[in-house]
Amino acid sequence: MVVPQEVPLGPRDFVNREADLGRVDRLWASRSAGATRLGVCTGLPGVGKTAFIRRCVQRFRDTAVFSGGDLHVEFASVDGIAPSVADALGSCLLALGVAKDVMPSTLAERANRLRTITAEKAVLIVLEDVSDAAQVLPFVPNGSGSAVLVTSSAQLSDLLADGAEAIRLEPLDDASGAHLVTTLVGARAEAEPEAVGRLVRLCSGLPVALKVAASRLLARRGMSVGELASQIESGRSGFAVGGEDKVSAVFAVAYEALASEPARIYRLLGLYTGRDLTQDTLSRLADVGQDASSSAVETLIESGLLNEDSDGRLSLHAMVRRHARQLAFSQDGADECEAAVRRVVTHLVTTAAFADLAVLGTGRYRVDPDTLTHGWKSPFAGASAKREALAWLDRERGNLLAVQRAAADLDMHDESWRLAEALTALYVTRRYLVDWTESSALGANSARLIGNRRAEARLRSFVSRAWSDLGNLDRAGEELVDRALPLAEQADDTRLLASVWEMLGRYRDHVDPGDAAEAYQRAIALFAQENDTRGIAFTSLFLGSSHYRSGRLQEAEDILRNALAQIREVGDARMHGRCLTELGNVLRARGATGQARQTLNEAVEILRDDDQPYYEAEAREDLLTLVEDETGLQALMEIHERLGSGRAGEFRDRLRRLRDSAPSA
Missing domain, CATH: 3.40.50.300 (P-loop containing nucleotide triphosphate hydrolases)
Incomplete structure (x- = not known):
């Protein structure tokens, strides 16, 4: 690792x-x-x-x-x-x-x-x-x-x-501040010790301001330290950060030295709602091409106003951001400020939609799958598309949630609910459950405000998985039964209604297993109306599992065998292996030990070849109920070590006990 x-x-x-x-x-x-x-x-x-x-x-x-x-x-x-x-x-x-x-x-x-x-x-x-x-x-x-x-x-x-x-950490004293300025600026600072002391005091000993001041000196080789200090002293920025007008005056002097285009981009950066951004996102914010964006970024970094971290991501210090934001509202006007935020929202929502498609594929139900991506080229392509898309979603996670809030605040409710739908690709894969509930609530509310029942029903039904995993089954039921189901029944979307009933079945598995089968059967019937083989196959697997847990073994076996044939047709190796595992458990419960062992071994092979260690471990553990052998325990120990599940020690102990109990040769 x-x-x-x-x-x-x-x-x-x-x-x-x-x-x-x-x-x-x-x-x-x-x-x-x-x-x-x-x-x-x-x-x-x-x-x-x-x-x-x-x-x-x-x-x-x-x-x-x-x-x-x-x-x-x-x-x-x-x-x-x-x-x-x-x-x-x-x-x-x-x-x-x-x-x-x-x-x-x-x-x-x-x-x-x-x-x-x-x-x-x-x-x-x-x-x-x-x-x-x-x-x-x-x-x-x-x-x-x-x-x-x-x-x-x-x-x-x-x-x-x-x-x-x-x-x-205290602000730098005169000596330490002078050392920082001298290190950054060099001989000019050494030649003006008194002026450097004035500069340190004007910056209140704060490194963020001292570095901006030093950058100004580096950009103006002919400027003395004393001249810069005088400029700052005479500045009237009208902007206070923690009561320190003199510190904000440092930023004002650096800003006033910028050419018009870097200055405009600096102001707009103050409007960005996320924590950091890429140069591509900055280009969309400012509505400029890559060349102009690159030039402005270079200028702003050299001025000390913009930070670039070791991963190439750009950000403004919080104190600098406040300065830039105030300038944007005072100089660019409300319309241009709003337009800049809208451009960023549109860009990130569209990219998130492409990432969703790359991570979860095209077979997943989506409310309007092509609306955002039509006519655009996906940035995620090739054999590594899924990995790159998931990495992008992970890096942008906090920024995307902030952008969704901004979209809702600007009444961009279509973008808000669409982003919520796309982000579930990240949440279900990485299990960021709290973010999932917050994003879905924002998106569902946006969908409600514009009267989009389909989107609201989808978000409320799917987030029930997060609420159930968080242990809040009451909230999961409220989202499903009280809200999503009535909305789905009013919408003209059979596949949506089927997916809601599937979610209801999975919810009932937690709270009322005896009624889960009815929900799954309704979902299967609705998927059948749409000739959705994938939906029928997967829901049939859940139905068969429900019957198995209820002791209805013959029905479970019949349903799982049908599901198995359909899943093979769909071509999903993970669900194929899971279905074989459930069928093996049914056969074992019915006393067909030989068939059960054969079926579970087949599940292990399929899941191992598809690199599904969690489900492979489930199949192997079910095999241990038939015969506890050293090979199976060794494999389970290694899989759980790989998963980081904490159960590796359990299987290590079982393996040791098995070896200790074996008769000596």
């Missing part, structure tokens, strides 16, 4: 903070065995917390302190809403090798699984922009091998009271 290294690299021009870095080094060295290692880095916005923590991570990588790698979570709120802790835990578990099929559903279960893994391997978890101790506690490891580093503008006194190490 690849060791995760998720924390982006720190800035190349990082200087100073040696005393603070030494404190972090001592924190790890001085912790006694069994003690939790938790560092909380606090300080004002712009003081350099992110750069400092990322430099710490680079030092740890160089010394291999955390052999299990490093994980990264950003809790910065977007439009006032912070990411879900449960989904952040899920993201960390995925990076550590836990397969989505064995991903725990609840926050508590995910936190427990993370603690188990980080007790076994040394992992560093970096949590940025934390606002509350409750966001941190689920990530805290039990032992001393792993650790957590937190950045926050809040004090997080609850964590400190429980033994966390406080690392408070």
Whole structure:
């Protein structure tokens, strides 16, 4: 397995903070065995917390302190809403090798699984922009091998009271600030020590402002440090960040030096609702070609106003973003600001629709499958299309949810519900359950507002899977029975109604198994009206499974054999193997041991060849009920190790007991 290294690299021009870095080094060295290692880095916005923590991570990588790698979570709120802790835990578990099929559903279960893994391997978890101790506690490891580093503008006194190490970064003093400016600018700064001191004080010792000021000096070789300081002192930006007008004046001076097109793009960047973006998205935001976009990006990076991380993603510091956003509203007008956001929404929604098609294929039911993608070329093509599409959705996850909120706020309700439908490709694959419920609620509300019953019914029915997995069966039933089913019955879409009844069957499997068969039978009859072999085949598998669990073995066998023939026609290896597994269990329950073993072995072969380890493990475990052998236990142990499920130890123990009980030769 690849060791995760998720924390982006720190800035190349990082200087100073040696005393603070030494404190972090001592924190790890001085912790006694069994003690939790938790560092909380606090300080004002712009003081350099992110750069400092990322430099710490680079030092740890160089010394291999955390052999299990490093994980990264950003809790910065977007439009006032912070990411879900449960989904952040899920993201960390995925990076550590836990397969989505064995991903725990609840926050508590995910936190427990993370603690188990980080007790076994040394992992560093970096949590940025934390606002509350409750966001941190689920990530805290039990032992001393792993650790957590937190950045926050809040004090997080609850964590400190429980033994966390406080690392408070103060603004740079005159000497440290002068050192930073001199390092960046060179001889000119050395020649004007008094002016450099003035500049440091005007920037309040904040690295984010000092770097913008230094970039201005580098761009104007003939400008002295004193001249820049005077420009800042005379500036009247009318914009305050934390009460510091003089800091915002630094950004104003840098902005005023921009040519018209980079200046316009800078202002529009302040309107972007996500956390970061690609250059392609920036081009759509500004409605310019790639060449103009690349030129503007280069200019803005050189000015110090725009950041580019080690993955090539672009962002504005929060303080700079506020400055840019205010300028956009004052200089570009409400119509152009809205048009820019609309362009980004359209671009990202369309790309998400292509990603959905690449991940889940064309056979999946969609409300209007071709509306967004017609006439456009998919950015995801070739043998790696599915992998690249899923990676894109994962990288853009927080941004896409923010864009969906922006779409709803702009009454772009078609785009809002369409994005919600596309995002389920990510949520069902990665099991970001909380994001799934939020996105579906936004999308369903948008569909309701424009009277689209089909879209609302689809989103409400499908999200019942997320609510069920979260353990909220009441909410799952409310979405299905009270809302989705009446809407689907009013819509002129037989396939939609069939899919809702299928979801009802799966819901009833949880709450009322005796009534699940009726829902599945209704779904099958409706799919048959549409000649939807795929829908009939898959729902028949669920129906056969329901009969098996209810003890109706002959009916179960008949239905599963029919389903098996249909699934072979459809050509889905995963469902083929699952159907064989269920049929094997029915045969075993009926006492046909030989047929059951043959059927389950066939399921194992198909699922292994299709690289479906979770379902292969299910078939192998069912085989163990017929005969417990060393080969099967060894395979199950290895599969669960690969899945990161936590059950590997169970099969390791069973294998050891089997070997210990074997008669000696």
